[in-house]
Amino acid sequence: MGMETVVALIVDWATRRITGMADQALDATVERMWTLIGNKLGTHPAIVRFRDAALRAGHVPPDVGAEAVEALTQAEAQDHVFARELQAAVQAAMTLSARKKSQPSNIDVIRGNSVGDIVATGPVNIKQRVVNYAGRHPARFTAIAVAAVLILSSASYGGVQLLGGVVGQNTDRTIPGRPQAAEGAASKNPRVESTFSVGDYASALAFSPAGDTLAVAGSTSGVANAQAVTVRNWRSGEIVGTMNTTSGSFLSFSPDGATLAVSGSSGQAGLWAATGKQDVPAVQLLNDSTAGGFVPSAFVPKVAEVATMITGKNSCAMQFWDSPSGAPKARLDLGVGFWEGMAFDPGSTLFATYERGAVKIWDRASGRSAVSAVAEDYVHGMAFSPTGQFLVTANGKNASLWDPRTGQVMFTLRGHSDIVNTVAFRPDGNALVTGSKDGTARVWDLVTRKEIANLPGHDADDDGVTALAFALGGEVLATGDGAGVVRLWRNIG
Template structure:
C-alpha cells in the first residue's frame, strides 16, 4: 500500500500501483526525498499536518516517524510562525537526540510546499495503553517511572527546553529493555494551539499542564514537573486529570489523595504533594530536587558493606514482551535495534540477512561454516582465524557489560539488577549475585581474579567476593547512575564514572573514597587507566576526553571530539589511547602528546565498546550495527568483521591470553569467539 500525504484525505491508503489517490485524487509520492516510504497515518493534527509511520529505504527499511507540517494559511503570519516553530523543533531534536531516551532527528526538509521532520521510531507502547492493559500501578512502579523520567527532564531543562506536554501518551516504554522514552517536543500539536490562539498561550494538555502554562502561556522546569506528577497520578489512580480538570478546574490537586485506590508510602505521598502544587512557588523547582527526595532515604539506609539496602524499583513490568519464538531464534540477524526501532516483519529480517550474506561474499575472509543451528546448540561458525564457539542466553535482559577473569575461566555479565557468572569453557551459569536495587550497567574483575566490581542505576558500586558471591563493600557517593568502572592493574584502585558528571577514585581494599575529579559538563560514560596506574582517561557526552594525573587528581589535557565519547581503551604498553564516539569511528591518540594518530572507519552505526588485545597489536570494536570489527593497530586496516549478534553489540573484551573474545549484546546473548593461529 501507498499512503496519500494530503492531510485532509479521509482514506489515505492506496494500492501500490495507483498514481493518484483513489479518494482525493492527490498525486501519490512513493518515496519522500527519494528515501522515506510512508506506511500509514499515526495521528492527525487537525488539518495542520499528520504524523506517519514510515520506512527508511537507505537503512534496510528501518522504521521511522515522519511529522508533516502543511499549514492551510499560505502567506499569512500563521504560516510563517508555524514554520519557524517547526524549524525550532528540528533544532531541538538535533541537540536533544544525544540523549538515549529521546528520539534522534534523522532528517528535516521541505517538499511540495510541506515541511517534514523525520525522527527515530521508538518501538514500544505508550503509558496510556500500558495503563489500559495493566489497570493498576503500585508505589514502587510509580517511583521507578519517576526515577527513569526525571533525568530526562533534567537533561532537557539544562538545555533551556521545556517539554510542556507531559502525559502518558507522550511516554513510551521500549520493548527492548523496558526503559522509558520521552516523545513529542512540540511539532504539529504546539503549532495548532499557537496558531489558533491569537496570543499563542494555550500550550499543553488541560489537566496535565499547570495553571501558569494554560492561563499565562508561561512554562518553567517546574511546569514540566507538574505534568510529570499529573501523569503519575493518572497511572496510580486510573483517573484522567483532564476529566478532573473539566469538573473541578485546578481544585482537584488539593484533594488528590481522595482518588487513591489504596494508601501509598509516606515518601511518595510527600513527593506527589510538591509535584501537584497549584502555585509554582510551592512546587519543586528542578528535577534534581525530586531525585534527591526520592533517593535520599534509600541512600541513608544503604550500608557501607554487607547486607544490601532497601531496594529501589525498576521500570520494567510484567507486561513486557515474552521470549522470541523458536523460529525467530533461528534467524541469524534480526531487524530490531534499540537506536532505530526496526520492525519485526519477515521482509525486514530477510533484508538484513541478505545484506550480511552479500557482505560475506564480497570479503573472502568472512567465511561462515555450517549455518544449520540446533536450538540451544549454535553452530561453530568459522570466520578466517576466528570461530564462534558458543552462545550464552542471558534470561530476558540486554547484556550491557562483560568481563573475563584473569585465568580465563569465568565470564561476568550484568543481567538487569543482578550479575551472572558463567563458566567460559562450558557456557554453564555458575552463580547469580543479587544486591543492586536497579539495573547493573557495568562489571569488572580484579587482576587477581578474586573480586568483582559492579556499577548500577541505583547510584552505587558494589564489591563482591567471586568465590562466595557475597558483598564486601557498597560504595556510596555518586548522585546518579554509574556506567563506567575500571580497576587499576595493581588491583588497589577503583575508578568510577557517573551520570552526575563526576569521576570518583576509591580504595578497593577498604572501600574508602579517595577523591572526586570534576571537570566534565555531562555524563561520564567511559574511563580507562594506564598500565602504570598513573594516567586516567575519561570520556563524556560533553564531547571531550580528559587525561588526568590519577595520583594527584589534576587534569593533564583535554581532547575535543565532534561527537559524544562512548568508549575508551589504553594499549597494554600505555602509549596509545583509543576512543570511540557516535560518528561511527575510532580514533587513536598519542597518550603523551595528545596528538591524533589515525582514524579507523568502517562501522555503519555508533561504536559502543572497544578493547585492545593483550599484545596490543589488535583492537576489537563493537557497534550498534550488530557487528564486531578487529583492527590492525600498526596499519589501521580492518582485519575482519564478525557478524552473529542480531542487535546492538554493547560490550567486547579479550581474555588475558588473547585467545578468546567475548561479546555482549542487546539481543540478550553473550558470544564466545575463539582466536586461532
C-alpha cells in the same frame, strides 16, 4: 632498522657497565636511546624484564630478548615520532662504534655474524667467535667471557638467529613479534566457540585475570528491570557466581580475581565476591540515587584500589576506595561536568574521561587535567592500549586512536555503518576490536590499520554489539548484544 640491533646495543652497553670498561661517548649515545625507550615503554612488562636482566647480569635470556624486540617493534610501527628519534640515536651509536674499528660495525645483528666485538665473515661457530674476541680484547675476555657466550648462544631475537644468520632459508618468513599482515590474520577463519543468553540486554563483559571465568551483566525482565550479574566458567558453561543488583553497566575484576566491582545506574556501586550466590554486595561503596544516578567504576591497574566517578549537581569527582575493605582513599575534584565513562592507563599514572565529544586525560596522583581534546563525534566508549601508547575512543561510526601525551589523533578506523558502541584491545596490543550498533564486531590490525576480521550475527535491531572482552592471552573474545546474546569467538586474527 631492526629492533634486534637495539637489543644488542643495550646488552653490549650493559656488559660494559658491569665490567667497568666504559666508553664515554658510545655509552652516552646508548643511554640517550635507552631514555627514549624508558619514556615510551618504561612500564611495559617485557621492557622491565629486559632491563632488569641486562643491568643485573649483562646478558639476556632468549625469551626475554624476543619479548623486548616484539614490544619495541610494535612501538616503532605505531609511533613514527618515536621510531624516528630511536633510529637517530641508534645510527649515532653505530657511527661511534664503527669509528673505533676498521672492521664493519660490531652491532649489525641483522647479518648474523657480529655481536658485540666479535666479527666474522661467513658462518662461524661459538668457539671461533670466542677465540676472535679473546684475541682482540685479552684484558676484557676473562671478565666477560661467560656473558659473551650467553649472548651469542641465544637462539634468536625477533626471528634473527644471532649465531648463524637469519633463521631458515625462506627470505619471506614472517618475523615473530611483528603483527601478521592483514591477509594472514584473516585466513584464521574466526569461529564461534559457544553462545548463551543472559536476558534482555548484555550491558558489560569482563574476563577474570586468569581468563577462566567470564562475568556478564544482563538486564532481566521483572520488577524495575533489575540487572543481574553472572560469572561462569566459559569453557564448561557452569555458573559459579550470581549477583542480584540493579546496577550492572560497569564490571571489572580485582587483580587477584577474587572481587568484582559492579556499578552503573541508580547511584550504586559495590564490591562483590566473584563466586557464590549473593543478594547484596560484600561492600557497598555507593548507594545514592541523587548522585547523578549513573556511576562508572573500575579497578585501578596494579594497585588494590577501585575508582568510582561521582557526579553531583554542580561537580564531578573521582573517588578511590581500598579493596577489599572499601575504605575511602583519595578523592579528586574533576570540576563541573557530567563524565560518562573512564579508562585507566596500564601504569595507573593516568586516567581518561569522556562526555559527549569531550575527552580529558588526567594525572591520577594530582587530579590535574593534562590533556583536553574534542572527538569528531559523540564518544560511547574508550580504552587504553596494553602498553599505554594509545587511547582509543568509539566516536560516531568510527574508532579514533589518540596519543595520550598530546591529545592528537594518530589515526581513525572507519568501516562500520552505524554507531560504535564499545571497543577493546587484544592483550598483545596489536589488534583492536570495535562493536557496533550495525550488529558486527570488527577486528583491526593496528600496524596495517586494516580490518582483518568481521564477526557478524548479532541483531542490529537491538543496539547491535553492546559489550566486548578479551580473555587473557587474547585467544578468546566475548561479544554481547542488545538482545542478551553472548558469543565466544576463537581464531579472530
